[in-house]
Amino acid sequence: MNTKLYEIKPGNKFKLSQFESDDKSLINGDKDNAREELEALRVRLESLQELLYAESKHKLLIVLQAMDTAGKDSTIRMVFDGVNPQGVKVASFKAPTAEELAHDFLWRIHAKTPARGEIVIFNRSHYEDVLITRVNGWIDADTCKARYQQINEFEKYLVENGTTILKFYLHISKDEQKQRLIERRDTPSKQWKFNPSDLASRAQWGDYMDAYTDAISATSTRHAPWFIVPANSKLQRNLVISNVICDTLEGLKMEYPKAAEGLEKIVVA
Amino acid sequence: MNTKLYEIKPGNKFKLSQFESDDKSLINGDKDNAREELEALRVRLESLQELLYAESKHKLLIVLQAMDTAGKDSTIRMVFDGVNPQGVKVASFKAPTAEELAHDFLWRIHAKTPARGEIVIFNRSHYEDVLITRVNGWIDADTCKARYQQINEFEKYLVENGTTILKFYLHISKDEQKQRLIERRDTPSKQWKFNPSDLASRAQWGDYMDAYTDAISATSTRHAPWFIVPANSKLQRNLVISNVICDTLEGLKMEYPKAAEGLEKIVVA
Known part of the structure; x- marks a missing residue:
């Protein structure tokens, strides 16, 4: 897969609304084949993670x-x-x-960043501090702009200190969200996930798309790129994300630590 | 499986050396069948964990x-x-x-205990403070005894506040450890795990067995029981642990949260 297709180049002018949330190009009409591919990626990720842990040199942060x-x-x-x-x-x-x-808004974030050999996944992140806060008018435009800059500098610092950062925006359409909310409302085992406040955010859909567009434009950097992931199809979404993560980890050229000198001569009594 | 077979009853006098580390009774000569059983347990655990998370009432701590x-x-x-x-x-x-x-020795432990809906696995634990410390003479007998009591009270407090605690001792024989250390020394992808200090602990094997016997005797309580898990066979080990965890979670009689009143009337616009 050419993962560059989904990556936002630094300084690129783009609009989220121009991206296809319904893209299923990686499935290519063959779901069984796509599922096999995903399973192969899962196995690949499993061994890459083991190597990351063994080498204990790199840190991976997924937003x-x-x-x-x-x-x-x-x-x-x-x-x-x-x-x-x-x-x-x-x-x-x-x-x-x-x-x-x-x-400060990065305090709780910094505390959760990965250690050597670790993968940490941020389920939401410091980006909420330029999204929900902005859409609801809790911060002004100047503060928001200052935060983009502060985020870029913070992420650059993490990268300089051995962290690899991958940021994914899961892109669904407003229609798809409607279907999923209705399914949540009507499925007994999913009803506990239905939060009426989701409807409030849904009513602000356009404002959120603007806020995401601006935030992603301002913070997709060479050292910490954003990927726009078509997410109406779960299979397409998982394929894109798995490919990006596996390719990135492979790019780190990791190696199992060399055996200590004389290891083979140690006698286990 | 009768999980009680592996549980140490409170106040029971026992010696670790009397336990069979090579027990394969759950495999019963049929490895393929045992693997299928383990896979079924995995699926069961997956849905029990989801329920635990959804209900967000209980906490599970595995030592x-x-x-x-x-x-x-x-x-x-x-x-x-x-x-x-x-x-x-x-x-x-x-x-x-x-x-x-x-x-105090429980400070770092308390910080990592599970929140509602969470499973936390302790890879080593506060028990090191009555094991390695005792075997090496870093604490005296009185301190060790005081700590057993402090551990029991701490665990009781956690249980009173919604935590379920399961403690597993993975029981291998000294011979089995020898084979595994040799394999580690001689397998390139495993050599990074070989730590010469493991040989020092191995030389203290008997002292460790005594320290484990005393610690487990003193701290296997009704609210936080110890299980001695035969661990020469990985399959037997995984079957015992998976069964205990699944049975325990099922015993909690968890339920998905009820839907909020009037949920079905909410309109998703």
């Missing part, structure tokens, strides 16, 4: 952002199915606590 | 303790394969840092 129901939870479950839970951590960022609000 | 190479890492990888990484966290306790040492 997931999306509108409600776009599939952040399901991506985590499906893409990381079978990957050793010991090497993968998920940090979910909800509405900040009083203590978190009393600090 | 893994064992001699080196007994399979703590591999248990985590194999038993929790396919369980949503979002609901499962692993806390690995290594040699304490200066900051941790400046606090």
Whole structure:
């Protein structure tokens, strides 16, 4: 897969609304084949994660952002199915606590960044601080712009210190969200996920698309790129994300640590 | 499976050396069948974890303790394969840092205990503070005894506040460890795991068995039981642990949260 297709180039002018949320090009009409491909990627990711952990040199940070129901939870479950839970951590960022609000907005974020050998997935992230806050008018335009810059510098610092950052926007259409909300409302085992506040965000759809467009334009950098992931189809979504992660990890040219000098002569009594 | 077979009853006098590390009774000579059974348990655990997360009422803490190479890492990888990484966290306790040492021994432990809806696996735990410390003479007998009591009270407090605690000792024989260390030494992709300090612990095998016997005797309580898991066979080990976890979660009688009043009338515009 050419992962560059989904990557936003730094400084590129783009509009989220021009992106195809319904793209199924990787499935290419053959779902069984696509599922096999996904399974092969899962196996590849499993061994790449083991190598990352063994080498204990690189850190991988994956940021997931999306509108409600776009599939952040399901991506985590499906893409990381079978990957050793010991090497993968998920940090979910909800509405900040009083203590978190009393600090700068990157304080709680920094605390959850990956250590050497770790993969950390952010389920929502510091980007909420330029999205929900902006759409609701809790911050002004100057603060928002300053935060883009602060985010870029923070991410650059992380990269300089051994972190690889991949940021994914899961792109669903407003119609697809409607179907998913209705399904949630009407399926007993899913009703607990239905949050009436999701309807409030849905009513602000256009504002959110603008806020995402601006935030992604301002913060897709060479060191921490954004990918726009077509997400109406879960299979397409998982294929794109799995491919980007596997290709990126492979690009790190990791190696198992060399055996200590004289290891073969050690006697196990 | 009758999980009680592997549970240490409170106040029971027992010796670890009397336990059969080579027990393969659950495999019963049919490995293919045992693997199918394990896969069925994995699927069961996956849906129980989802329910735990949805209900968001109970907390599950799993403690893994064992001699080196007994399979703590591999248990985590194999038993929790396919369980949503979002609901499962692993806390690995290594040699304490200066900051941790400046606090009481349960300080760093408490910080990692599960929240509502979460499963947390302790890869090593507060039990190291009555094991390695005791075997090496870093604490005296009185301190060790006081700690058993403090651990029991701490765990009781956690249970009173909604935590379910399961503690597993992965029981391998000294011979089996020898084979595994040799394999580690001689297999290129495993050599990075070979730590010469493992040989020092191996030389103290008898002292460790005594320390484990005493610690488990003193801290296997009704609210936080210990299970002695035969671990020479990985399949037997995984079957015992998976069964105990699934049976315990089922015993919690969890339910999906009821839909909010009037949910069916909400219109998704």
